[in-house]
Amino acid sequence: MIKKILILTxxxxxxxxxxxxxxxxxxxxxxxxxxxxxxxxxxxxxQISEKYQGDNxxxxxxxxxxxxxxxxxxxxxxxxxxxxxxxxxxxxxxxxLNFKS
Numbered sequence: 810m811i812k813k814i815l816i817l818t819x820x821x822x823x824x825x826x827x828x829x830x831x832x833x834x835x836x837x838x839x840x841x842x843x844x845x846x847x848x849x850x851x852x853x854x855x856q857i858s859e860k861y862q863g864d865n866x867x868x869x870x871x872x873x874x875x876x877x878x879x880x881x882x883x884x885x886x887x888x889x890x891x892x893x894x895x896x897x898x899x900x901x902x903x904x905x906l907n908f909k910s
Contacts (some may be wrong), residue, residue, distance in 0.1 A: 823900035829902035839892055839901070845908070852883045867906060872898045 834840060842850035852860075861867035876896040880887035893897070 829900060833897065834901055837891060850886055851888055854905045854908045857905050861906060868902050871902045875902065
């Protein structure tokens with residue numbers, strides 16, 4: 810019984826975090842250039858997640874790119890710096906790296 814409660818609690822928390830981070834992505838205008846599973850102006854969150862799977866330095870690298878901007882990794886269109894704190898960027902990057910379609 811305790812195991813079932815723990816599993817249910819984990820699922821509920823994971824779902825809440827997923828919704829909360831998607832909400833933040835919308836608030837921070839990430840969806841102006843990115844979509845969940847299709848390339849738009851920039852790569853999809855799925856593509857980003859797949860590219861960086863198993864890369865221990867991905868979270869730190871991507872957080873810096875979200876905050877400061879980036880160019881040349883996914884094509885010619887640069888990603889501008891974003892009005893986002895490093896903590897918010899870290900939260901979004903964690904969500905993106907854990908993306909499952």
